[in-house]
């Protein structure tokens with residue numbers, strides 16, 4: 001599927017609750033010479049990427065969660081392509097097999113054929129998360145920083161909600177035309193979308209503060225139901241991670257306190 005000049009999408013066959021319709025792998029260049037977020041190491045997906053980009057030179061990743069980077073290793077073994085991204089943090093949720101040949105510096109720009117890809121540090125969903133901006137066009141490859149239709153999970157301890165909100169604010173300073181997320185369809189009106197995500201997080205945070213103020217002291221599980229009553233029960237295990245991320249941010253700001261497994265209102 002063509003998205004912009006020199007940009008095509010190839011959907012990985014890994015649909016699930018975590019990945020929605022599957023991971024979007026992006027082919028860059030005309031003809032394609034780079035892949036961004038090659039996705040899971042599913043043999044049919046690797047073959048599809050190689051068929052679409054037989055002269056592969058570079059593989060970029062947004063982060064190293066197992067639905068985004070594992071195919072990079074196989075693509076490098078088959079083509080000699082160099083891998084660009086930040087190494088996996090040691091939180092037990094990462095693709096440990098991802099070993100980058102180049103680690104992007106903040107705001108470093110990489111040439112991809114005639115295209116230019118700009119690295120934007122966006123820690124939050126993952127500490128090593130990078131969004132990639134197609135310069136001139138304004139298309140932002142957002143990985144799991146911004147998704148279509150859902151808000152990303154912030155899995156602690158590697159995920160950091162304060163950093164996530166800061167990264168969203170900083171993104172607004174770049175010339176964005178549209179957002180190509182790691183899962184789902186392309187999103188127009190990027191600034192409105194970023195503001196919507198920030199507002200959603202702050203609303204959730206206000207609910208947490210109110211729920212804790214009403215109880216004075218509560219465990220994570222006691223807060224989960226009142227705070228996420230609007231979210232289907234099958235998503236509560238994921239929501240619990242983001243709830244904890246919110247509480248850690250609030251504790252850092254002195255707005256709640258943690259004692260053992262209990263969270264206390266001030």
Ligand SMILES: [Zn+2]
Pocket residue numbers: 063065125126144
């Ligand atoms: Zn992720």
